[in-house]
Amino acid sequence: MPDDQQPYLSVWARPQRPRREQPPLSREQIVSAALDLLDAEGVDALSMRKLGTRLNAGATSMYTHVANKDELLELVVDAVYGEVEVPAAADPDGWRAAITRFAHGMRAALLRHPWIVSVQGETGVAYLGPNVLRQNEAILAVFEQGGFTLEAADQALNTVMAYVIGVSTSEAAWLTTLARSGRSEQDWTASLWPAAEQAVQDYPRLRKLYAARRDQNARATRDDEFGTGLECVLDGLAARFAPAEGA
Incomplete structure (x- = not known):
């Protein structure tokens, strides 16, 4: 089996190629395209084949960076964490x-x-x-x-x-x-209220809580x-x- 397709425990354990050997398709491009696909269609729509089509890239270019969907998800999850501002230790x-x-x-x-x-x-x-x-x-x-x-x-x-x-x-x-x-969140919630209020009629504490939230x-x-x-x-x-x- 080629080195690029060895079963590593994690994408973070996969050795990185020297920069001079990097293929035209970068890891960043793969992650960005995967993130767009996930946001648009959800996790069930993500596949290496579909992502390759979206990138107009062959399997060889993609498998240089990720061996499978599991490794790809590791990269994309880390990218989402990268969107969060890191707190400063010496916050005033x-x-x-x-x-x-x-x-x-x-x-x-x-x-x-x-x-x-x-x-x-x-x-x-x-x-x-x-x-x-x-x-x-x-x-x-x-x-x-x-x-x-x-x-x-x-x-x-x-x-x-x-x-x-x-x-x-x-x-x-x-x-x-x-x-x-x-539907909007407010419309959906409003449509559920009659059934919800009926369901809690025998539960006085829940009935009180639901009534208080009726128009929030x-x-x-x-x-x-x-x-x-x-x-x-x-x-x-x-x-x-x-x-x-x-x-």
Whole structure:
């Protein structure tokens, strides 16, 4: 089997060719085209053959950079992470403000590419991607600047990411359903209210909550709930790991 098609554990373990040996088609071109295809048609539409057609490229040019769809997804997921602004460790507003901006930026990136939440658990060792590594290093530095030990900073990073990805996964699934329907979020929500209110008639707490949300803007409600949940996460991290003020 040619070296280019050896089964590596990850695209990040694939040796890079010297620049003088690079083929006309670059890795960046492949990733950009794959990202456009995923955004337009979803993950089920992605295939090496379809991508090659879109790039007007033969298999040899593509397999120089990626052996299969799994490696391609590793690259594209890392590219999405690269869209998120990396927080500065010495943020004048403190670690909470820096992590809050990062979390909102991460959520926004995931919702711009809702297909990503269905592949994140299938992208091998995506944590070795350069954008993910750069991002994680920056977030660890933010927490350390806030007084966390390195071990606590790592736990805090994992907790924040679990929250952001968990909430965004549900939101992305909802937005994907909306996109297939061709309807706006507000119209879809309004059409569901009669059935929803009927369904909760025997559940007084849910009935009260549904009634309070009857005329709210659906997108604004999602934004507010994400922000409130994030504050709760940061409150918990501060209480467990951050040194008391003046300590």
